[in-house]
Amino acid sequence: DIQMTQSPSSLSASVGDRVTITCRASQSISSYLNWYQQKPGKAPKLLIYAASSLQSGVPSRFSGSGSGTDFTLTISSLQPEDFATYYCQQSYSTLRTFGPGTKVDIK
Amino acid sequence: EVQLVESGGGLVKPGGSLRLSCAASGFTFSSYSMNWVRQAPGKGLEWVSSISSSSSYIYYADSVKGRFTISRDNAKNSLYLQMNSLRAEDTAVYYCARERYSSGWLADYWGQGTLVTVSS
Numbered sequence: 001d002i003q004m005t006q007s008p009s010s011l012s013a014s015v016g017d018r019v020t021i022t023c024r025a026s027q028s029i030s031s032y033l034n035w036y037q038q039k040p041g042k043a044p045k046l047l048i049y050a051a052s053s054l055q056s057g058v059p060s061r062f063s064g065s066g067s068g069t070d071f072t073l074t075i076s077s078l079q080p081e082d083f084a085t086y087y088c089q090q091s092y093s094t095l096r097t098f099g100p101g102t103k104v105d106i107k
Numbered sequence: 108e109v110q111l112v113e114s115g116g117g118l119v120k121p122g123g124s125l126r127l128s129c130a131a132s133g134f135t136f137s138s139y140s141m142n143w144v145r146q147a148p149g150k151g152l153e154w155v156s157s158i159s160s161s162s163s164y165i166y167y168a169d170s171v172k173g174r175f176t177i178s179r180d181n182a183k184n185s186l187y188l189q190m191n192s193l194r195a196e197d198t199a200v201y202y203c204a205r206e207r208y209s210s211g212w213l214a215d216y217w218g219q220g221t222l223v224t225v226s227s
Binding site for chain 2 (some may be wrong): 045053089099
């Protein structure tokens with residue numbers, strides 16, 4: 001199975017900060033990488049698919065990059081509504097796997 | 108509007124069974140693959156199972172293989188998860204999610220989840 005790791009596991013940031021989250025796959029997954037945002041008590045929400053494509057309706061401050069094994073999610077200017085947990089997920093394998101998540105909270 | 112509504116969760120004893128349902132509306136259900144994803148209390152997301160639009164392809168996480176069965180009824184716009192031999196570690200909120208392909212598979216719509224608690 002393909003294992004996904006994320007770093008950091010949590011971070012504290014202020015409104016307006018640039019935030020970068022890293023996701024790493026245990027083997028090459030090309031660009032088959034998605035990013036989801038989840039707020040407490042809510043279902044996950046798709047932000048980025050195919051490593052760098054922005055899901056419809058998602059603000060342009062979110063961006064993704066990477067291919068192979070290393071990927072990043074960047075929030076260019078953190079907004080109050082962005083405090084949440086972010087998960088990467090690979091879709092290269094039929095056995096989809098998620099990363100452990102990165103919690104972004106208020107500094 | 109796309110809607111996914113899970114039901115069937117509840118409290119069950121270890122070794123017991125439960126069947127989850129997911130009612131879909133607002134899209135052509137028979138054209139999409141579907142997933143079950145779970146989240147244990149305070150933990151991260153765990154992909155559980157996927158089923159293709161015509162049920163031709165079915166996949167399971169190792170943690171549930173042989174105990175859980177995913178199925179769908181396209182005539183009823185419904186997705187199911189039959190869970191047998193339940194264990195305490197299966198306690199989680201279970202989400203159904205629609206999956207589509209766009210340069211890779213992605214889950215673009217999710218239900219609100221249903222809580223399964225396995226405890227004696």
